Amino acid sequence: MAYPHTHELGLPLKDYRVNGSPFGKDCTYEGVNWGIHLGEDVICEGGTKIFSIGRGRVVHCQLHAGTKEKGNWGWVAIIAHKNPKTKKVFFSICGHMGRVFVSKGDTVELGQKIGTIGASNTPENGFWETPHLHFAIFTGPWQRKILPGYFKPEHKRTKLEWWVSPKEFIERY
Numbered sequence: 001m002a003y004p005h006t007h008e009l010g011l012p013l014k015d016y017r018v019n020g021s022p023f024g025k026d027c028t029y030e031g032v033n034w035g036i037h038l039g040e041d042v043i044c045e046g047g048t049k050i051f052s053i054g055r056g057r058v059v060h061c062q063l064h065a066g067t068k069e070k071g072n073w074g075w076v077a078i079i080a081h082k083n084p085k086t087k088k089v090f091f092s093i094c095g096h097m098g099r100v101f102v103s104k105g106d107t108v109e110l111g112q113k114i115g116t117i118g119a120s121n122t123p124e125n126g127f128w129e130t131p132h133l134h135f136a137i138f139t140g141p142w143q144r145k146i147l148p149g150y151f152k153p154e155h156k157r158t159k160l161e162w163w164v165s166p167k168e169f170i171e172r173y
């Protein structure tokens with residue numbers, strides 16, 4: 001599939017600070033080990049606006065509702081971007097959104113508002129106590145299904161080498 005060229009990248013929040021789990025952290029919440037964190041968590045208030053990091057196409061946008069028993073993605077969007085120099089396709093993932101303003105198939109522009117941060121302990125935020133954005137960049141081959149937020153070797157769902165430190169990737173683009 002042809003994806004739009006992405007000449008420039010920006011961050012998904014106006015005030016982007018990794019004040020939650022960093023990229024590559026081995027995460028355990030309430031005794032449950034989720035594995036190695038494949039994105040960066042930015043804790044911020046519910047309702048905070050989330051922006052597309054660059055021109056691209058929405059390839060997945062769905063509610064993966066969380067429950068009290070099991071945390072999940074909540075509303076998550078995956079956007080495909082194409083580097084015009086290297087011709088390589090990569091994907092940006094934003095999870096735990098309370099509202100989304102895009103749909104699968106939409107072309108989005110750099111800085112376009114795509115959603116808002118979901119409120120604490122709602123199905124939309126994946127039922128996490130702390131409202132936050134999970135933001136990740138995936139550079140591997142995409143199989144047209146939801147991507148994991150954490151890496152566990154036994155699940156064989158992804159490879160660590162396909163994930164990059166998101167803020168660093170954007171700053172070096």
Ligand SMILES: [Zn+2]
Binds near residue numbers: 133149
């Ligand atoms: Zn996260």
